[in-house]
Amino acid sequence: MQGIADYEFIRPLGAGNHGQFYLARRPARLPVDVELVAVKVLSAESSDAAFRRAVRELTAFSAVASPYLVSPFDAGQQDGTFYYSMEYLPDGSLANPAAPLSPAAALRAVADAARAVADLHAAGIVHRDVKPGNVLLHPGGGKLSDLGLAQVFTEGVTITGMGPLDTVEYVDPAVLMGGRPVPAADVWSLGVLLHRVAGGSSVYGDLPDGDGLLALRRVLAATPQVSGALPEPVAGIVRACLGPAGERPSAAAVAALLSETAR
Template sequence: MQGIADYEFIRPLGAGNHGQFYLARRPARLPVDVEFVAVKVLSAESTDAAFRRAVRELTAFGAVTSPYLVSPFDAGQQDGTFYYSMEYLPDGSLASPAVPLSPAAALRAVADAARALADLHAAGIVHRDVKPGNVLLHPGGGRLSDLGLAQVFTEGVTITGMGPLDAVEYVDPAILMGGRPVPAADVWSLGVLLHRVVSGTGVYGNLPAGDGLLALRQVLAAPPHVSGALPEPVADVVRACLGPAGERPSAAAVAEQIGSLG
């Protein structure tokens, strides 16, 4: 793909939920002082109704003032394809950092993701897609990206609407079973993220690569397990995040707890 609308693509940046990211030159019409932006092109069909819902969600997301969120710039659709542009951070993500991260830097990025969630939740927004690939890195820490728009384009779908099933370990099982996205579900995802970043393993062990349905069955068949290799202070935070929804800490409390670990 060479571009979309007036965005000239330079190279792919990788796949995201139901779409592809590209590095693009900033169109002259965008009133931001940057040379490059990241553009996500969603693969789901963009009906007029879905487009309006997505623009509403992105507008609300962009209205949240937070240094811990990636800034969205623009959104549109072309020939039934929805796209949006956002701030480009060249240091990669927790899933694929541009350079190896120290444990302290990784913890800072997770803490910043928790702070981003706290700011979203205070504004009445649930992110719905917290995972390593959506925590983008910069020299001072991390910024949370890629609001979970997959559900906007697959309204009423509970499992396939959550994105690629190989990322299912980050989804609160209550959501997989048809529950509504709520702040506590984001906190669940945050706990799984913290577990992955510190231990290098997931709370469901090694899920089968490339077989999303088998991964889903494995997730639904057994409760999550907190690795004994985790330092106890980290394990305590993870267990709290994975507890009953009504007893989970707020994202702000998790950010404070993670910040004290470094």
């Protein structure tokens, strides 16, 4: 794909939920002082109703003043294909960092993701897709990106609307079973993210690689376990995030605890 609308693509950046990311040159019409932007192109055609919902959600997302959120710039639809552009961070993500991360740097990035979630929650927004690939890195920490638009384009769908099945380990099982996404569900995702980043493993053990349906069955059937190799107090933070929904800490509290740990 060479581009979309007036965006000239330079190279692919990888796949995300229901779409592809590209590095692109900033169109002259965009009033931002950057040369390059990241553009996500949804892989399926979107209806006009879905397009309106997506633009509404992105507008709300961009209105949240937070230094811990990736800035969205623009959104559009061409020949039934939805796309949006955002800030480009060249250091990669927690899923695929451009350079090796120290444990302290990884914890700082997760803490920043928790701060981003807290800022969204304060604005009445649930992210719905907190996972390593959506925590983008920069020299000072991390920024959370890619608001869970998969649900916008599959409204009313639960499991199949959560994006690729190989990422279901980060989704609160209550949501996978049809529950409404709430702030506590994002905190669950932060706990699973923290376990993966700090311990290098899933709270569900070894999930099958490349078999999303089997991974989904494993997640729904298993009880999440905190690895004994995970150091304290990180293990304690993970346990708190995976507790009953009404007893989980706020995202802001998770960020504060992680900041103390990462010092």
